[in-house]
Amino acid sequence: MERVVYSDNAATTPISKNVYNAMLPYLTTGYGNPSSLYSLAREEKKALDQARAYTAECLNCSPDEIIFTSGGSEADNLALKGLLFARGFSKEKKQIITSTIEHHAILHTCEFLERIGYEVTYIGVDGEGHIKMDELEQAISDKTALVSIMAANNEIGTIQDLKAIADLCHKKGTLFHTDAVQAVGHMHIDVKEMGIDMLSLSAHKIRGPKGVGALYCRKGIHLEPLIHGGGQENGKRSGTENVAGIVGLGEAMRYAHEHMDEYLPYVARLRDRLIEGVCKIPYTQLTGDPVNRLPGTASFVIECIEGESLVLRLDLAGIASSTGSACSTGSLDPSHVLMAIGLPHEIAHGSLRVTLGEQNTEEDVDYLIEKITYVVKTLRDMSPVWDEKMSGEPMLKLFDK
Ligand SMILES: Cc1ncc(COP(=O)(O)O)c(C=O)c1O
Structure with missing residues (x-):
């Protein structure tokens, strides 16, 4: 293999050296239970407090x-x-009230809530994935308990106007939760300034460990715990704390807070270089x-290819990427996000998501462009649909709004 390029950072990120170093003591000598009284445990309690402060x-x-x-899923459920x-x-x-482009951690939670008697309203999005604000305004009523709209989409990278959504919710007397799993560490978020009442985040999307996350819940909002037990997390989430994981999350948050202004523009430059190269196909x-999108997210639809075949062929070239259409899951339906932005089925099947991080380089991007271009050509050369298209059919116009 010429090269290995990990470019699926929206799925998960590699743990950074600083996170690893911060966690290590709590996987070896620092094994005390933070609720215990002896000094070994006091160190763990202090580490939890520090991670909480950084977050x-x-x-x-x-x-x-x-x-x-x-993790993010539990934070959304909570x-x-x-x-x-x-x-x-x-x-x-x-x-x-939620949107049609949420992650399944929200959508499946909503389906469950509907099954047990709650009402859920799904708000649509425009061709770029922005919430239809007029639809949202009309949907909020006296019976609305909560509006939950994701901060940034995990497939297409579109960032929502969180402040405008929060202002609307508050004007109409309801609370606002945002699933910010893809956004935290990838854009500036100030919950007070933006008016966010609750926010979900996850460590493994920001170079922290898997299996740990957090819910920000504004003071005064009462939540029923989902996990009852020893009363940890101020009675809101029982269970002996995942100390090493939480320390890893805290360190990832500290790093993001202190270095975001350096790495975000760098990652966005890589993304733009990639978009320019791939869009030449x-x-x-x-x-x-095209503008208000996550700095690392480049997502495309490429006509006359099958996204899954593209991803598997790229894998042979050492590239980790993803697609919204996964036939191997037993479903031939393309991603709900691509359908929600109005793409026709046949176009949505040719989706490719490449998500970059600060560990990627310009050389990685050039390799990605070269291999994506080559694999698309190879797949099209074998495709009867491509032959048909090349024999004079007019180009399909996307995103007609
Ligand atoms: C937008 C969004 N929400 C929630 C989750 C779930 O987070 P976790 O994997 O930490 O449970 C993800 C993970 O991909 C996500 O992208």
Whole structure:
């Protein structure tokens, strides 16, 4: 293999050296239970406090507004179910409003809530993946308990106007949660300034370990815990703390807070170089907002190829990337996000997501462009659909709004 290029950073990121070094003592000598009274355990308690402080600083909230969880999925579940369960079935506010392009951690939680009697309203998006604000405004009513809209999309990278959504929610008297799993560490987030009431994040998207995350929950919002037990996390999430994992999350947040202004422009430059190169392939288009998008996310639809075949062929060239269409899952449906932005089925099947991080280089990007261009040509050369297209059919125009 000529080269190995990891370019699936939206799926997960490699643990950084500083995170690894911070965690190591808590996987070896620092094994005390933070709830115990002896000095060994006091070190662990101090480490948890420090991680909480770093996380809070990065979001501009108070440390006691942070609840550590087992990841982004649990944080999302806690925000939605915790809020509704705390209010009880008898209460008036039985509706959640979310969007059609959320991660399954939100969508499947909503489906469950619908099954047990809550109401869920799904707001649509425009061709670039922005929430339709007029639809949202109309949907919020007296029965709305919470609006949950993701900060940035994991497939197409579009960033929402969080402040505008929060302002609208508050004007109409409801709370606002955002799934910021893809956004934290990849853009500046200030929960106070933006008016966010609850926010989910996950360590493994920012070069921290897997299996740890957090929910920011503004003081005064009452949540019913999903995990009952010893009363850790201020009674909101029981279970002996994953000390090493939480320390890793804290260190990843500290690093993001202190270095974001250096690495974000660097990663965005790599992304733009990649977009420019890949969009030179005929019948290829960028998906998502071309400007307000995550710095590392380059997502495309490439006509007359199958996304899964492209990803598997790129893998043979040492490249890790992803697609929204996965036939191996047993479903031939393309991604719900690509459908929600209005792409026709046949175009959505040819999706490619390449997500870069600060560990990637210009040489990686040039290699990606070269191999993607080559593999697309190879696949098209074998494709009867491509032959048909080349015999004079007009180009399909995407994103007609
Ligand atoms: C937007 C979004 N929300 C939630 C999650 C789930 O996070 P975790 O893997 O930490 O459970 C992900 C993971 O891909 C995500 O991209």
